[in-house]
Amino acid sequence: MISLITGASFGIGEACAYRLARDGYRVILAARSAEKLRRLETELNDQHGPDTALALPLDVVDAGAVHAAIRELPPDWQHIDVLINNAGLALNLVPVYENSVEEIDTMIDVNIKGVLYLIRAVVPGMLERGRGHIVNIGSTAGHELYPGGTIYSATKHAVLALTNGLKQDLHGTPLRVTAVSPGLTETDFSRVRFKGDEARAGAVYADTHALTAEEVADAVAYCVHAPESVNVQELLVMPRVQSPGIRVVRGEAARGL
Numbered sequence: 001m002i003s004l005i006t007g008a009s010f011g012i013g014e015a016c017a018y019r020l021a022r023d024g025y026r027v028i029l030a031a032r033s034a035e036k037l038r039r040l041e042t043e044l045n046d047q048h049g050p051d052t053a054l055a056l057p058l059d060v061v062d063a064g065a066v067h068a069a070i071r072e073l074p075p076d077w078q079h080i081d082v083l084i085n086n087a088g089l090a091l092n093l094v095p096v097y098e099n100s101v102e103e104i105d106t107m108i109d110v111n112i113k114g115v116l117y118l119i120r121a122v123v124p125g126m127l128e129r130g131r132g133h134i135v136n137i138g139s140t141a142g143h144e145l146y147p148g149g150t151i152y153s154a155t156k157h158a159v160l161a162l163t164n165g166l167k168q169d170l171h172g173t174p175l176r177v178t179a180v181s182p183g184l185t186e187t188d189f190s191r192v193r194f195k196g197d198e199a200r201a202g203a204v205y206a207d208t209h210a211l212t213a214e215e216v217a218d219a220v221a222y223c224v225h226a227p228e229s230v231n232v233q234e235l236l237v238m239p240r241v242q243s244p245g246i247r248v249v250r251g252e253a254a255r256g257l
């Protein structure tokens, strides 16, 4: 079984790569950080045997590059069984009219168009082979809005809509479609959002008990390993300290969990 994971260089995508390789999958590792991907490829091949992992340096916003990368995969890596559309990001935390054009474009390009480009490149082959599972990483922000996160939330609402629409489009086929929507998860996500401001990023996870990337990978694995007759349409997974309304418990009550 082969899984292609976007955003596999860090965070949730990297954790999915470790998890699925451990579960016997061969994993294609896609992201922009080529060196990091090659190190991960070597580590997984050392751990689980040669040909377990393949680094695929790729910017998901480049439609031509996505198409070519999938078309030119080595022959024994072409039959992708599970596509995990995980690459994504939020930029800045400001009212929507204060986001720069670059922030607007990047969030929409990576979070929405990147998902669509991968679907377009991978799903036809899955249909030909009569098997496949597309897992899109959404967010609690796909259900709720929070101050300063309007564009990010809009893109994650779109990911949920794309997931549900794709399931409809594939109705009656053997393919499965799932959204895994995590809540607060401690990764590089906030470092990226605040453009390297460690203090601001650290404050997001301070004095509370966020999910780990591995816990989100567990949720992905649950959906992927479900019997073929089962389609988990969406799995919304939050840390216990988080509740709807994007409320997060901090301090004493969050400790010791």
Ligand code: NJP
Binding pocket: 006, 007, 008, 009, 010, 011, 012, 013, 030, 031, 032, 033, 034, 058, 059, 060, 061, 086, 087, 088, 089, 090, 110, 137, 138, 139, 140, 141, 181, 182, 183, 184, 185, 186, 187, 188, 189, 190, 192, 213
């Ligand atoms: O974030 P991070 P997460 N082309 O920053 C890649 C969602 N989520 O793991 O290209 C290709 O550690 C980037 O790789 P690189 C979130 O929206 C998270 O937390 O090398 N890849 C890196 O591997 C996202 O959809 C939280 O820089 C691109 C990866 O994306 C998913 O979880 C909460 C790329 C990001 O790793 C994974 O995020 C939530 C591009 N153009 C939803 N741009 C949370 N962490 O709290 C970025 O609700 N990447």
